[in-house]
Amino acid sequence: MGQMLIEAIGASDDCLLAGALDIATSPALGQDAGAYSGKQTAVNITADIAAGLSHSQCLIDFTRPEGTLEHMHACVAQGVNLVIGTTGFSDEQKAEIAQAAKRIAIVMAPNMSVGVNVTLKLLDMAARAMSTGYDIEIIEAHHRHKVDAPSGTALKMGEVIADALGRDLKDCAVYAREGVTGERDPSSIGFATIRGGDIVGDHTVMFAGTGERIEISHKSSSRAGYAQGSLRAARFLRGKATGCRL
Ligand SMILES: NC(=O)C1=CN([C@@H]2O[C@H](COP(=O)(O)OP(=O)(O)OC[C@H]3O[C@@H](n4cnc5c(N)ncnc54)[C@H](OP(=O)(O)O)[C@@H]3O)[C@@H](O)[C@H]2O)C=CC1
Ligand SMILES: O=C(O)C1=N[C@H](C(=O)O)C[C@H](O)C1
Numbered sequence: 172m173g174q175m176l177i178e179a180i181g182a183s184d185d186c187l188l189a190g191a192l193d194i195a196t197s198p199a200l201g202q203d204a205g206a207y208s209g210k211q212t213a214v215n216i217t218a219d220i221a222a223g224l225s226h227s228q229c230l231i232d233f234t235r236p237e238g239t240l241e242h243m244h245a246c247v248a249q250g251v252n253l254v255i256g257t258t259g260f261s262d263e264q265k266a267e268i269a270q271a272a273k274r275i276a277i278v279m280a281p282n283m284s285v286g287v288n289v290t291l292k293l294l295d296m297a298a299r300a301m302s303t304g305y306d307i308e309i310i311e312a313h314h315r316h317k318v319d320a321p322s323g324t325a326l327k328m329g330e331v332i333a334d335a336l337g338r339d340l341k342d343c344a345v346y347a348r349e350g351v352t353g354e355r356d357p358s359s360i361g362f363a364t365i366r367g368g369d370i371v372g373d374h375t376v377m378f379a380g381t382g383e384r385i386e387i388s389h390k391s392s393s394r395a396g397y398a399q400g401s402l403r404a405a406r407f408l409r410g411k412a413t414g415c416r417l
Contacts, residue, residue, distance in 0.1 A: 172233035172256060172397060177204050177212065179398035186402055190223035191216045192230075192242065220245040227251050229405045233397075235318075236260045240267060247274045252408040254401050255279035258323025265417070272415030276408045279417045281323025283400030287374070290389045291331050294376055297387060298335035305378040305385075306355060307332055312365035312373040320364045321346065324374055329360050332376070 173191070180186045191204035195218040205212040217223045220242060224230060230246050232239045233256040246253045255268065258281045268279060282288070298307070309332075311325040321329075326340075333340040338358065345361045355361075372391040377384055391397075407416075 172394060174207055175394045175398040176231055176233070176401060178208070179395065179402055181205070181210065181212065183402060186405065188212050188214050189226040189228075190214060190230075192218065192220060192223045194218060194238070221249065224249050224251050229254060229408055231256065231401045231405060233257055233401075236264050240264060243268065243271050243277075247271050250275065252276045252405075252411065253278075254404040254408065256281075256283055256397065256401055258326075259319035269415060269417065273413055276411035276413055277415040277417075278404040278408060279415065280400070280404065281327045282372075282397070283404065284389075284391060284396035285400060285403075286391075286396065287324055287389050288400075290374070290387060291328065293387055294328055294331050295335045297376075297378060297385065298332040301378045301380070301385070302336055305380045306357065306359075306361075308361040308363065308377045308379065310363045310365070310373075310375045310377065312367070312370045314369050314371065315367055317366060320366070321362045322364075322372070322374070324372070325362060325364075328374060328376055329362065332360060 177188060177191065180188045188204060191214050193199055193216050197216070197218065199216045200218055202216055203211050204214045204216050224245055229252040230242055231254045232242050236257060236259050239255055239257045243253055252275050255277065268277060271277065309325050309328055311322045313322060329340045329344055333343060340360065343359050345359045371394060373388070375386050375388040377386050
């Protein structure tokens with residue numbers, strides 16, 4: 172995602188790359204942030220977070236939860252707003268992010284694509300309309316490099332549906348099935364995860380009834396939409412001092 176963001180920022184007429192961070196062991200440290208594509212950005216990749224943020228108004232973070240939190244503390248110290256695309260946070264980590272939003276402005280979304288966020292609205296509507304008589308299953312597929320499961324997007328879809336049905340996802344989510352599982356609990360929301368190849372990101376929510384089923388799907392064919400959505404979030408944060416969209 173770092174490379175997609177550098178590309179999207181380079182192509183935009185209102186955003187400027189002011190820093191590029193990676194971890195201390197990265198072989199890319201010291202290189203120009205555009206070196207991977209042969210295009211110069213005049214920004215060198217650094218692991219020095221304070222230095223990387225020193226000319227920035229907003230940090231866009233796609234790393235790992237522990238990296239995001241480290242970056243977030245630096246953003247708070249330096250008054251830099253934050254867009255979080257990283258997924259896989261625990262409840263405690265999410266609470267820490269909500270606390271930080273009292274000091275800086277934060278947008279956090281497990282999926283930055285416009286299409287997925289529209290899909291979340293469709294799911295809210297569908298769940299309310301099919302609140303009984305339909306079994307709800309969420310199926311997601313991603314590339315072989317993805318480290319968290321189910322995806323942040325699938326979990327968000329589950330939360331939206333559970334909220335619409337007046338359920339708590341913690342009580343009704345079924346993340347795995349194996350062996351003699353017994354019949355399906357009608358109040359459950361099931362998750363199935365596929366990992367393989369270079370699948371960018373597919374999500375389908377199935378409402379399986381008697382004699383029919385409805386499937387609402389979103390499929391990403393490029394990661395560019397995530398980068399564009401992140402810039403949109405950064406623009407939204409421009410001029411904001413505190414608060415969060417989670
Ligand atoms: N919200 C959205 O729309 C999207 C969210 N994502 C999420 O973004 C995250 C990153 O995905 P992706 O770009 O594919 O992953 P990558 O592994 O390709 O990139 C993550 C980068 O973060 C670095 N990193 C790892 N740990 C740390 C750390 N502790 N501190 C600082 N940097 C760190 C990695 O370094 P190194 O390679 O050296 O380990 C790597 O450069 C995932 O959580 C993914 O689910 C992804 C796409 C869209
Ligand atoms: O790791 C990815 O690639 C993606 N992660 C996000 C998630 O966990 O939902 C968003 C998108 O599906 C791509």
